[in-house]
Amino acid sequence: MNNFDKKISEKVKSYLDNNVEFTTEDSEKIQMKIQQGIHKSKKFNPFYWTALASAAAIFLIVSISFLKVPLVGPKNEQAVQNSGNEGEELSVDLFDIAEMNIGAEMPRLLYADDKIAVIDGTFGVIVYNMHDSMVTNRISSEHMKSYDISMMVASVSQDGTTIYIGNDDMSFTNDIPFTHQYNVSSRVIKEINEQPSDMFTPKTIEQPGYNEQYDKYFDLQYLTSDKIVELNNSFIYLRSSDWNMKNLQIAICHYEDGESKVFDVFN
Numbered sequence: 001m002n003n004f005d006k007k008i009s010e011k012v013k014s015y016l017d018n019n020v021e022f023t024t025e026d027s028e029k030i031q032m033k034i035q036q037g038i039h040k041s042k043k044f045n046p047f048y049w050t051a052l053a054s055a056a057a058i059f060l061i062v063s064i065s066f067l068k069v070p071l072v073g074p075k076n077e078q079a080v081q082n083s084g085n086e087g088e089e090l091s092v093d094l095f096d097i098a099e100m101n102i103g104a105e106m107p108r109l110l111y112a113d114d115k116i117a118v119i120d121g122t123f124g125v126i127v128y129n130m131h132d133s134m135v136t137n138r139i140s141s142e143h144m145k146s147y148d149i150s151m152m153v154a155s156v157s158q159d160g161t162t163i164y165i166g167n168d169d170m171s172f173t174n175d176i177p178f179t180h181q182y183n184v185s186s187r188v189i190k191e192i193n194e195q196p197s198d199m200f201t202p203k204t205i206e207q208p209g210y211n212e213q214y215d216k217y218f219d220l221q222y223l224t225s226d227k228i229v230e231l232n233n234s235f236i237y238l239r240s241s242d243w244n245m246k247n248l249q250i251a252i253c254h255y256e257d258g259e260s261k262v263f264d265v266f267n
Contacts (some may be wrong), residue, residue: 111156
């Protein structure tokens with residue numbers, strides 16, 4: 001073997017040692033095939049065997065790469081799309097909010113306290129942390145389709161730690177409107193078999209603009225939700241300067257002086 005052939009052989013061997021793994025049995029089979037080929041050849045051609053070895057190495061690398069990649073047929077593709085797994089942790093992705101419109105109805109306040117607000121809208125359900133001024137959780141309507149929930153309805157526990165989820169187009173004769181629960185702290189969603197009994201109910205007020213009791217607290221130039229949550233000396237509600245979802249705000253209004261603290265939900 002000349003220096004050229006020796007260098008090629010060393011490079012191929014080094015690449016195989018670093019990138020390809022096979023058993024001792026596989027190695028013995030390869031060696032046996034090579035030996036059989038040598039015995040059958042009448043004339044040794046170093047360039048021929050160098051090219052053959054290189055081609056064999058490339059073939060092995062490509063074959064092993066295909067074996068390591070899972071095959072995606074119709075059934076596997078469906079399994080990838082249907083990500084409704086038991087105990088799944090839902091990520092927080094707000095990429096689509098910038099182009100989203102509010103729609104026919106203002107988002108609804110499902111729950112609020114002095115730390116968080118849980119809001120329902122065309123985006124699904126979000127949890128806004130008022131201490132950190134950011135959205136910390138999201139259950140998107142699109143993602144819930146993988147759980148066979150095409151029209152999501154949600155409610156929140158009295159302590160604000162759990163969000164209950166069901167399908168709004170279920171029959172009213174069905175005894176299980178809520179099929180899943182979502183842990184706000186862990187962001188994990190699980191299936192449930194029993195109905196919750198500790199759900200929080202926000203207060204529904206007369207339509208803003210026609211409300212003698214609350215209109216004095218509202219800036220009627222804003223779109224304003226008719227769901228509020230009353231705290232000790234204040235109440236929380238939702239508003240927006242226009243029909244763009246990105247301009248949605250949470251307002252905490254104090255009864256005593258009418259002053260409000262405002263949070264931009266998606267900014």
